[in-house]
Amino acid sequence: MTLSLASILAENARRRPNSTALVEGDLRLTFAELWQQSLAQAAALVELGVRPGDRVALMAPNVTEFPRAYYAILAAGGVVVPVHLLLTAEEVGYVLQDSGATVLISHAATAAVAAGAASAAQVPLVTVGPAVPVPGAVGRLEELTGRATPLTHFTARQPEDPAVVFYTSGTTGQPKGAILSHLSLVMNATVNAFDANHVESTDVALGALPLFHTFGQTVSMNSTWRAGATLVLLPRFDADAALALMVREGVNTFHGVPTMYIALLEAAKRAPELPRLRLCISGGASLPVPVLERFDAVFGTSIWEGYGLSETSPTASVNQPDFGTRAGTVGHPVWGVDVEIARPELDDRIELLPAGELGEIVVRGHNVFLGYLGRPEATAEALVDGWFRTGDLGTKDAQGFISIVDRKKDIVIRGGYNVYPREVEETLLRHPAVAEAAVIGLPDELHGEEVCAVVILAQDAEQRPTADELIAWSKEHLAKHKYPRRVEFVDAYPLGPSHKVLKRELRARFSR
Incomplete structure (x- = not known):
């Protein structure tokens, strides 16, 4: 059996080749165009020596170069290691060394930090985007692509093969690489699109969340494209610019963290026109109920709050149309996933608690990660009796609504x-x-x-x-x-x- 996260873009290129996949400024790409560009870049990566299972770091803002290179890495059979754009060169160097990355792909905008990190970690650096001189870079991917014959199809992978490594950490040490499989990420995108949120192929979503982050990557990019909908990229979030862009492009779907919703409410006071939003998803932190209520009043739509972690692909639970929404909760588990409450004081086993009792939130299902890269002890602590221990404290009421109460870890x-x-x-x-x-x-x-x-x-x-x-x-x-x-x-x-x-x-x- 084979399965690849690259199928999300490849299948759209086959089923709806002429539909608009991506909008960035004046640039518009159909699914067929974007997929062909990714296949061409995949060929260049193969020429550079990327082999199936190799980890390739990707450092880019919310511009076309990110999804194009992301799917190119997957098409070549590689494993994507997204790099947080706010990291210092020293921190990026740690990610490169710990992940064992064979190549770092960096956008020109982040090339200065990337060059220092790549040099220190002795990892080849390839740039994407505007042609600017970058000391130590082995080339520009767009130029290398012109010398390679595009792949005709993506490289086959197994469902449990690693697809993405997200770097996260607890309170007890250096960041850890959470390994997500093709199966976990394909399923999470599918469930988000068709079961939790009912995304339509005619929807237009704003890609304002960082694509290097699990929320933006799975929910904004992969889930939107799993449904064949359009993604409008906003390189840097600014509430006034976001509202104007949403109006101009007919955006009806917004994914964001609470601070974004607060900023949109302030910007709405100045905006001459507001977008007609149909679907709004919040995650990343607890959404204050007054913000939810004000947003509903101003924009005429509810915010569906959810919960997840890098280790859970990320979505574990969310307020869903099938169950209704309840302010102050993170809804119900998504399809095929169990979210329960366990005794937090037990480290070696999972003992579930009855409805209403406070305990540690635990998750099991197709969305749970494979483990931490090179850290078997940390993996064994996190995965117990088939459940992932989130370290978050919460409750689950008799109707199945989950609430986050506090964090066991001091994140x-x-x-x-x-x-x-x-x-x-x-x-x-x-x-x-x-x-x-x-x-x-x-x-x-x-x-x-x-x-x-x-x-x-x-x-x-x-x-x-x-x-x-x-x-x-x-x-x-x-x-x-x-x-x-x-x-x-x-x-x-x-x-x-x-x-x-x-x-x-x-x-x-x-x-x-």
């Missing part, structure tokens, strides 16, 4: 992006004046949560930095979404019986 979700406290803490500890650091998330109206570092300075520090100075220093060493926007100084932390820092007490103290 901070800022504007839909995960920020992992230990990574920030370890960076802060590199500062010569910092003795201890505890990073917490504090409620924030705009971003959902804001990163706050509670710091104990070294007693023998020659210079004692101010909060602003430490923030500026952090900004130089961490990605834009990670560095703390707030720093508080304390003489000691509240400690539990095992001398663990009681972050809940820090949150309570500094949230006032």
